[in-house]
Amino acid sequence: MPAVQETIEQVKLLDVDKYKYGFITDVESDLAPKGLNEDIVRLISAKKGEPDWMLEWRLAAFRRWLTMEEPTWARVDYPKIDYQDLHYYAAPKLRATATSLDEIDPEILKTYAKLGIPLKEQEILAGIRKPDGGDVLEEAPGGEYASGRVAVDAVFDSVSVVTTFKKELAKAGVIFMPISEAIREYPDLVRKYLGTVVPASDNYFATLNSAVFSDGSFVYIPKGVRCPMELSTYFRINERNTGQFERTLVIADEGSYVSYLEGCTAPMRDENQLHAAVVELVALDDAEIKYSTVQNWYPGDPEGKGGVYNFVTKRGDCRGRNSKISWTQVETGSAITWKYPSCILRGDNSQGEFYSIAISNGRQQVDSGTKMIHLGKNTSSRIISKGIAAGRSDNTYRGLVSANRRASGARNFTQCDSLLIGDQCGAHTIPYIESKNASAVFEHEATTSKISDDQMFYCLQRGMSQEEAVALIVNGFVRDVLQKLPMEFMAETQRLIGISLEGSVG
Amino acid sequence: MLEIKNLHAEVEGQKILRGIDLTIRDGEVHAIMGPNGSGKSTLSYILAGKSDYEITEGEILFNGENLLEMEPDARAAAGVFLAFQYPIEIPGVGTMNFLKTAMNAQRKARGEPELTTPDFMRRVKEAAQTLKVSQDMLKRPLNVGFSGGEKKRMEILQMALLTPSLCVLDETDSGLDIDALRIVSEGVNALRSPERSFLVITHYQRLLDHIVPDVVHVMSKGRIVRTGGKELALELEAKGYADYVSEEAA
Numbered sequence: 001m002p003a004v005q006e007t008i009e010q011v012k013l014l015d016v017d018k019y020k021y022g023f024i025t026d027v028e029s030d031l032a033p034k035g036l037n038e039d040i041v042r043l044i045s046a047k048k049g050e051p052d053w054m055l056e057w058r059l060a061a062f063r064r065w066l067t068m069e070e071p072t073w074a075r076v077d078y079p080k081i082d083y084q085d086l087h088y089y090a091a092p093k094l095r096a097t098a099t100s101l102d103e104i105d106p107e108i109l110k111t112y113a114k115l116g117i118p119l120k121e122q123e124i125l126a127g128i129r130k131p132d133g134g135d136v137l138e139e140a141p142g143g144e145y146a147s148g149r150v151a152v153d154a155v156f157d158s159v160s161v162v163t164t165f166k167k168e169l170a171k172a173g174v175i176f177m178p179i180s181e182a183i184r185e186y187p188d189l190v191r192k193y194l195g196t197v198v199p200a201s202d203n204y205f206a207t208l209n210s211a212v213f214s215d216g217s218f219v220y221i222p223k224g225v226r227c228p229m230e231l232s233t234y235f236r237i238n239e240r241n242t243g244q245f246e247r248t249l250v251i252a253d254e255g256s257y258v259s260y261l262e263g264c265t266a267p268m269r270d271e272n273q274l275h276a277a278v279v280e281l282v283a284l285d286d287a288e289i290k291y292s293t294v295q296n297w298y299p300g301d302p303e304g305k306g307g308v309y310n311f312v313t314k315r316g317d318c319r320g321r322n323s324k325i326s327w328t329q330v331e332t333g334s335a336i337t338w339k340y341p342s343c344i345l346r347g348d349n350s351q352g353e354f355y356s357i358a359i360s361n362g363r364q365q366v367d368s369g370t371k372m373i374h375l376g377k378n379t380s381s382r383i384i385s386k387g388i389a390a391g392r393s394d395n396t397y398r399g400l401v402s403a404n405r406r407a408s409g410a411r412n413f414t415q416c417d418s419l420l421i422g423d424q425c426g427a428h429t430i431p432y433i434e435s436k437n438a439s440a441v442f443e444h445e446a447t448t449s450k451i452s453d454d455q456m457f458y459c460l461q462r463g464m465s466q467e468e469a470v471a472l473i474v475n476g477f478v479r480d481v482l483q484k485l486p487m488e489f490m491a492e493t494q495r496l497i498g499i500s501l502e503g504s505v506g
Numbered sequence: 507m508l509e510i511k512n513l514h515a516e517v518e519g520q521k522i523l524r525g526i527d528l529t530i531r532d533g534e535v536h537a538i539m540g541p542n543g544s545g546k547s548t549l550s551y552i553l554a555g556k557s558d559y560e561i562t563e564g565e566i567l568f569n570g571e572n573l574l575e576m577e578p579d580a581r582a583a584a585g586v587f588l589a590f591q592y593p594i595e596i597p598g599v600g601t602m603n604f605l606k607t608a609m610n611a612q613r614k615a616r617g618e619p620e621l622t623t624p625d626f627m628r629r630v631k632e633a634a635q636t637l638k639v640s641q642d643m644l645k646r647p648l649n650v651g652f653s654g655g656e657k658k659r660m661e662i663l664q665m666a667l668l669t670p671s672l673c674v675l676d677e678t679d680s681g682l683d684i685d686a687l688r689i690v691s692e693g694v695n696a697l698r699s700p701e702r703s704f705l706v707i708t709h710y711q712r713l714l715d716h717i718v719p720d721v722v723h724v725m726s727k728g729r730i731v732r733t734g735g736k737e738l739a740l741e742l743e744a745k746g747y748a749d750y751v752s753e754e755a756a
Contacts, residue, residue, distance in 0.1 A: 457557075461582055472604065476599030
């Protein structure tokens with residue numbers, strides 16, 4: 001089945017409930033009282049059984065946060081958040097640290113099953129999720145990891161509930177576990193890298209995260225190891241009035257390679273949910289990290305009620321020579337998205353990439369982009385951003401490309417394309433370019449277009465419905481980026497594009 | 507097959523069609539010739555359901571059904587195909603993907619099962635061979651960077667794959683050199699059958715040397731002013747449209 005057709009099928013299935021992940025799981029939760037103060041920070045740290053240095057780190061961040069002001073420079077608009085009216089810790093009850101699926105609340109397993117996330121290793125091994133083969137004449141979607149095997153870390157509210165394939169990964173020397181566990185089991189490793197890419201004092205939301213982060217994933221790929229499978233984390237916010245603050249730390253040691261996927265969903269709720277995550281990537285000499293995100297938090301209803309505030313700090317440090325970090329993101333959800341996955345190109349000859357598809361519909365607001373900070377010699381970066389605005393949404397690309405004085409031979413290519421559907425939405429491109437080295441070569445291309453009536457009519461004349469035509473044209477528009485996604489995410493993404501734009505025409 | 511009765515249409519208050527009557531029976535090939543601005547292309551767009559026109563009078567029956575009440579995609583599924591004078595480019599959308607999406611959309615609308623990939627591939631391969639459409643063209647985004655001749659061949663390829671019952675060809679010969687004209691015409695002729703009718707809109711007679719019509723109409727200022735056999739086209743070629751234009755003016 002061609003992907004577009006599949007998109008349409010999915011849209012049809014979702015007739016009643018556009019946001020299919022909007023259900024609520026009925027589990028008993030261990031919930032910290034509302035509000036934020038030093039005691040809450042201590043409570044979170046104690047719940048996790050953390051060492052003293054970790055608690056001190058959190059408290060320092062918290063004290064710092066108290067002195068900071070919430071930033072207002074992004075092109076987004078939302079009522080003031082009452083940080084004392086949120087829960088900062090929610091954990092599903094009835095679990096110690098689960099070692100097998102049998103120990104997990106069946107309601108949670110059902111949740112992940114509904115989300116289509118396979119947690120049972122045997123199912124993955126059996127290859128049940130292998131995507132349908134594409135047309136022979138279409139280029140085969142790339143990726144060496146076409147084996148269909150993905151190791152999953154599932155995070156439910158504030159805690160990681162299960163991590164699959166742990167043993168097999170351990171054989172390769174790969175560490176993939178909840179960060180709360182890593183803090184206990186590999187304190188030296190965590191302490192060496194935590195906060196070295198996104199310092200605890202970095203920005204308002206990152207500092208808040210540093211104080212109260214509850215869980216997230218930790219990945220360490222040892223020297224010279226190609227991680228034998230895709231690693232993946234699925235984040236799910238369930239509990240009401242709960243902030244989700246994950247912390248992800250990925251370290252690729254010299255000459256290693258890892259591809260990491262991240263997916264997010266949340267129930268439909270009338271009130272807004274805050275999500276303020278921090279992701280730090282470190283690539284040492286000759287290492288490569290590929291980090292892909294499909295973000296589909298609840299976007300709110302068509303009138304703009306409810307939805308997730310997605311205020312995220314993601315940054316990768318190409319610390320070693322010849323290292324490479326590649327961000328690929330598909331942003332379809334959230335009421336407000338505010339994130340700029342960035343690369344610090346510190347090592348000589350290091351490379352950074354940012355491929356983005358950001359779709360906004362209804363009343364969604366997106367302010368997203370990247371920063372490519374060229375520090376080392378002969379560093380290069382590439383930015384391909386595809387923004388699609390529909391409904392009454394606002395979609396902004398904001399990006400910084402900078403070359404340090406020492407960054408001789410720095411190169412950047414940026415392409416920002418915006419597509420407008422309808423006449424009540426907005427697309428904005430705000431590039432910042434700073435070069436302090438005369439040998440740097442930065443290129444920037446930007447286009448804004450609309451789906452033309454002629455294109456629509458042509459597709460309709462060939463028998464496609466309005467929705468089919470829009471899905472086809474939009475999938476064509478984002479094709480360059482789509483091809484950068486791991487195969488497991490391509491089909492899902494094409495479906496999402498169709499769903500996100502449902503009702504945007506006609 | 508098609509019955510157009512006293513069709514009047516306008517764009518932004520400007521009258522384009524002023525009472526068209528036209529009946530095309532199953533299997534017939536009709537040609538409409540006429541000077542620029544006579545309303546030929548408008549008629550083709552109205553048949554396909556483009557929304558820019560206001561129908562002020564008249565009706566169109568397609569196999570007895572009121573065509574004007576059908577959405578463009580429903581018309582396509584019912585068997586109306588328009589080969590565009592200026593085929594549209596769709597960046598990023600692979601031609602194969604486009605073809606398959608269109609074919610399956612129509613099949614679904616008619617309650618038929620989707621094509622299997624091998625079946626689809628076989629059909630495309632066959633049609634592509636006849637029309638000298640290269641594999642390379644099929645791999646590229648639809649019509650993007652195609653030459654004029656390639657675009658027209660792609661239109662006929664789509665026509666062959668979608669197997670419509672009424673094919674409207676809007677100036678398909680424009681921008682074609684002699685060889686391309688022959689290939690396109692052969693492609694069209696191969697599709698002629700007792701169940702399929704054609705409305706060939708053209709400015710020049712040369713296309714009708716290759717696609718020989720049963721009936722030729724002359725259109726001028728929104729009306730059909732003369733109807734005859736295929737010899738009418740030759741007469742027009744010799745004398746030009748001047749008579750009709752001045753006749754109207756007189």
